[in-house]
Amino acid sequence: MADKPKLTTDAGAPIPDNQNGLTAGPRGPLLMQDYQLLEKLAHQNRERIPERAVHAKGWGAYGILRVTGDISRYTCARVLQMGVETPLLARFSTVAGELGAADAERDVRGFAVKFYTEEGNWDMVGNNTPVFFVRDPYKFPDFIHTQKRHPRTHLRSPTAMWDFWSLCPESLHQVTILFSDRGLPISPLHMNGYGSHTYSLWNQVGERFWVKFHFKTQQGHRHYTNTEAETVVGQSRESYQETMYRTIEVGDCPKWTVQVQILPEADAGQLPFDPFDLTKVWPHAEFPPIDVGTMELNRNAEDYFAEIEQAAFSPSNIVPGISFSPDKMLQARIFSYADAHRHRLGTHYESLPVNAPRCPVHNYYRDGEMNSTGIRSGNPDAFYEPNSFSGAEEDRTAMEPPLPVSGAADRYDHRKGNDDYSQVRALYNLFDEEQKQRLYRNIAEAMAGVPDEIVQRQLTEFSKVHPDYATGVNAAL
Template sequence: MTKRLTTTAGAPIADNQNSLTAGARGPVLMQDYQLIEKLAHQNRERIPERVVHAKGWGAFGTLKITGDISKYTRAKALQPGSETPMLARFSTVAGEQGAADHERDVRGFALKFYTEEGNWDLVGNNTPVFFIRDPYKFPDFIHTQKRHPRSNLRSPTAMWDFWALSPESLHQVTILMSDRGLPTTPMHMNGYGSHTYSLWNDAGERFWVKFHWKTQQGHSHYTNAQGAEITGQTREGYQESLFGSIEAGDFPRWTLQVQIMPEADAEKTPYNPFDLTKVWPHADYPPIEVGVMELNRNADNYFAEIEQAAFSPSNIVPGIGFSPDKMLQARIFSYADAHRYRLGTHYEALPVNAPKCPVHHYHKDGSMNFMGQQTGAQDAYYEPNTMGGAAQDPAVAEPPLRIDGDADRYNHRDGNDDFSQPRALHDLMNDDQRARLYMNTAETMQGVPAEIIDRALANYDQVSPAYGDGIRAALACLAGSKDAAE
């Protein structure tokens, strides 16, 4: 039986083809509330896109725990044998919603786990490090990735000017310009929590942790030329591949691994383990296999379930905690705040963001409060109360985070070695991989003033003379090709 079309208030609609007018040739009447509702909703079909990670692709699935890390964490979602429903969203960082999928860029790797103790969000990238280590520089960095305010074009000069003045970016830029900077599909890349988080157990012991999601599909990448060719055919290659594979029953999987560091070790490592531009050597802290994430269901409505999905590092559950990572500390605020602006005060009550467990809080009113009071008792709209409202539970208290030091604006570049880890990564590559790395880097420098390129090359020389010379040779090759063409 065909369902009856109605207004949003539920009133049946007799005619959805023709406006209400004064005669066949007359003007439209203001009383045509159905027309006004339809036009007004169309005007509001778009919400502000994300400032970063605007273009994204997502799907639902399950996290199954096959290993045992119960001695490190009390989190129920990480206990042996547990299965947790989840949502994943992959994205590019720099491009707008209409950008092409196959552009060289870092990919976002955001996960939401609907656990029985509340939502746990792990919001990372497909790289284990990032361009900066101090959140005070994040708005500046993102400005260099976006459009120039005068030309409204992307600016390689701004990008390289910032990177050349920020040697801590060398590690991430090396990954970005390597083969892994342009994965063929979302399924053929790793994901990382990137930040240092912490786990804590029933005994109140804390451990530092790095989360890794290793693709079971294998790594597959495009060159810049291949990416440009595909973009000429489709701008939606990632959406097509992820959606299509799941529709066909070819469910992608990732293996969850963790690196565990005893709390006291953070005072002994030669590098700062809370520095987002650094990795933990696997030889020192070997990855432990924990479980498998499988994506097996596409969204029924992309806008409602992927575009309105809101991920934030502030969403943790008992047994998982934070660390002194400066970038993480800032993201705990900034992500949730971005969602309040973009989606509204009660964004976590939207179905895709709503926890699957009971929710009780004393947040009140505001725009789009469609769920009413959630305090657990009708007369309890403040706390403490004697009205039977929700109350705190000391049993889930996290152990204290031990932080020493005087409050100051410490220079995040003083005493930091920003060259050793990029050097180790560079030296791991074979000759062909390094040749592509040099050429990819040189291609992004086209049109950048010579003094900025020279400053960047001086940084690469400190990583390895071969690295700097390799980029110089690639620049000379590109210049020769240009002269020959002219």
């Protein structure tokens, strides 16, 4: 039998056989003991986390809030006192689009800000519109289902959207904003932000005031037409990210004027509408906005995933002097947002650097995934409360006044006693003729392929706002 040919390197040197007859070098085996390879592959398999159920596509940056207006009579929150400067993280987003969606799509935009205050984190989690589609949180999951993909076709369904909206007249206000010129801003820098919900402020003497938060862009409120948006998407699906990143990177720092509308607690029952209804605005003539200060964005994130994708905003994050209201949608979001982060990021998501407060925090949360800080009570023996080991105690001096509640505890009848047309009519009447024509065309385009029964039902709702509204949409169809 002929001898086995000897293998050599490119330089002609022989490659020795090992004791098992296996050839060393590039033709040798790959073994499990190559732990660097296994670690790299294992990490790659785990690089992705669940995307947000809504607001998945987003763009964010760091900045600062500078308070220049005196509203100390309304709140004892240190973050809102004259002269205070607070670092912040802002994230803007589309509601319905997935992570890979185009930026320039007609959709509501999220407008979330995390203020790293000296008393803990305060999160303002709103939209670029002052109202929303529903006032009953029970309907929120159903609404989001209509904005996502059909379970059978796996396509976005205009039929589902308009079927839901036509059966929910409280959505008219938001629908009219969405399909007007305001529904497609050219970038995050050219849109307003709103807390949308009614929150509360309380001062040193325990007085409570209901409040609306507004962030008015200083770059100008600019928008695309549908045709312009299609052109932009054809050029780049990342137009918002490109604009925002490049603008901040060259030092052209975008700014927003921060304002509040104030309603004394005792006056809430005197209004002709429910001030805690998320489908309503507070008229500026009756509740003039008060300037608080300026929000500026001045620094891009170094690592998008760590600092923007893992950023977790929740209305449950408040500080002394700022609190909640009987707004039912807000009350539901206090739970659902924090719970969404626990699912998506992990039990101790608040320990991630981007979410961690910039001040000392004490709590008695124990164990669970991602717990890298142990028990934050200030003492390892104080892992329960109350205790005798100098563990953290609640600061009773920073307690807000009690919130009085009334009424029978029952499933919310959101139809009862609500006018869903007057404020929409006031908005519609603000539009000039060209703006109305664009509104009609935008709605007509979005109704393509929708069954006529649903279209007619929606036209009936438009007619209750104004006869011309229905007539204009019908003509555009």
